[in-house]
Amino acid sequence: MTRGLLGAVIALPFALSLGLSLVAGCAADSKEAKTAKDAKDSAQAAAVENAPKPVEADRSRCDPSGKKVVEIDVNKDTRADVWKFFASTLDQGTKIDVLACKEVDLNFDNHKDMWVYYDAQGNITLEEFDLDFDGKIDLWTYRQLGKVQRQELDANFDGKTDIWKFYENEKLVRIERSSNKNGKIDVWEYYEGGKLDRIGYDTTGTGRVDKWDRGPEEAAEGAAPAPGGTAPAAAPAAPKSAPPTPPTAEQ
């Protein structure tokens, strides 16, 4: 896959999401309801900030020592492009080889660009991609029992993560963004039933939400043409299962 294609695939969904975040959508709540909502949102934001980080993948799965390594030359240029590491394990008394790690040179330039970690049962726990082929990883997809749990993306390839996506039962529930691309989160997008429900902003640099946009997706749909036309341009694609090849930043 070319750098341009990867860039386009990754940029489009994120541009759509960014566009959504710019749509203001505050309903005229009563004062009491607004205060209650603020308290709820603050509690949610605090809970998110204090939540323990998910368990990291076992990095030793891609350590070749003690493992059987199988090399595959996909494009027949006599150089390997895919490496599979197999760990020996006992299954009901019988020694078997289980795939522990897969590394891939996607663009055949002799540098690896993709790393896939597997647990002892063969489920993918982590996929890493170097999307711009500069030797540094830019996209991480963490899975539990094979299901996407969270994704992290360094969208501008400067070594700092800019976008974090969180999933529950493979449904997108939250996106956190560092809008200044400095690694500091200042935008929190909350999704309910696959729809963008509200966006919290840290406008003062405290690390806490101090401004909310509510129902931004409904506001965007309300501004869309009457029924019979095409779908609103601002409506994000419904979550779908991740493709087996990169990039998988947008679900």
Ligand SMILES: [Ca+2]
């Ligand atoms: Ca490569």
Ligand SMILES: [Ca+2]
């Ligand atoms: Ca990179």
Ligand SMILES: [Ca+2]
């Ligand atoms: Ca970055």
